[in-house]
Amino acid sequence: MSRHAIPLPAGYRHADAYTFHGRDADALAEVVDAQAGRIRKGVLLDGVPTLLDITLHADRAECSVDSDGTASEAAVQDALVNMLGLRIDPAPFEDAVRDDPLFGPVVARQPGLRVIQSATVFEALTWAIIGQQINLPFAISLRRTFIGLAGRAHSSGLWCYPEAADVAGLDIEQLTSRKFSGAKAETLLRFARLVADGTLPLDRTDDPAGVSERLLAVKGIGPWTVNYALLRGWGYADCSLHGDVAVRNAIGRLTGGARPGMREAEAFLEAYRPHRTMAAAYLWASLNQPAG
The missing domain is CATH 1.10.340.30 (Hypothetical protein; domain 2)
Structure with missing residues (x-):
């Protein structure tokens, strides 16, 4: 068993990780205990069954890795960084839209939103x-x-x-x-x-x-x-999710109009290059916020 300590940025949103990794209530391959701050995930790395056991603290993630064999440290580290959503820094997008009439209020309500990734x-x-x-x-x-x-x-x-x-x-x-x-x-x-x-x-x-x-x-x-x-x-920072129905629903809701078509959504997102991934993340999040 190996142990890793990964620093977490100030304001890290633990709930983003719990929500993404806890999607399956049957918990076949992932077990999330938000109260204990713990995420356990099973994944094959280099052909080896591997258990990633992550405990989130305010400033760090403490991770124990139990492999039924030998998984490479590079594969383990890669998976941990992905699962914690540390590849895309949300700050550049937040700075870029601080005065944006559409995204500014959305970001202000949920600062520090992170794109949590799959392990591989x-x-x-x-x-x-x-x-x-x-x-x-x-x-x-x-x-x-x-x-x-x-x-x-x-x-x-x-x-x-x-x-x-x-x-x-x-x-x-x-x-x-x-x-x-x-x-x-x-x-x-x-x-x-x-x-x-x-x-x-x-x-x-x-x-x-x-x-x-x-x-x-x-x-x-x-x-x-x-x-x-x-x-x-x-963890690419400039993905255009104009084909995503939820993203297009959110654009319509944010702009006060009907859901745009894909070409219209693509043109809307184009204005937020090179941060379109975070734009999509905040559009998804806006659907759970009050309108207006």
């Missing part, structure tokens, strides 16, 4: 594929099924989110017999097999434009999936 890029992309064009409760249910089919249990009993090789070995019937549409199942398997055989690298250091081009070449993966994956997987 592969998890972010498969979650994006699973969640395409379905409601959130159903997507969470499918994700749970996906983990049960392709993941593995850690010695603690918590299930671990799979890696590409684990998913690549599935048969399509294993997914379609469990409520996955044929198209969604085919896309998941196609994507996983390309990653597993090395055809589609998922390198965080790659240029986002190159990443987008490679992903869009995969049948079944469209612009929304790519931008969501860049946000939740790579």
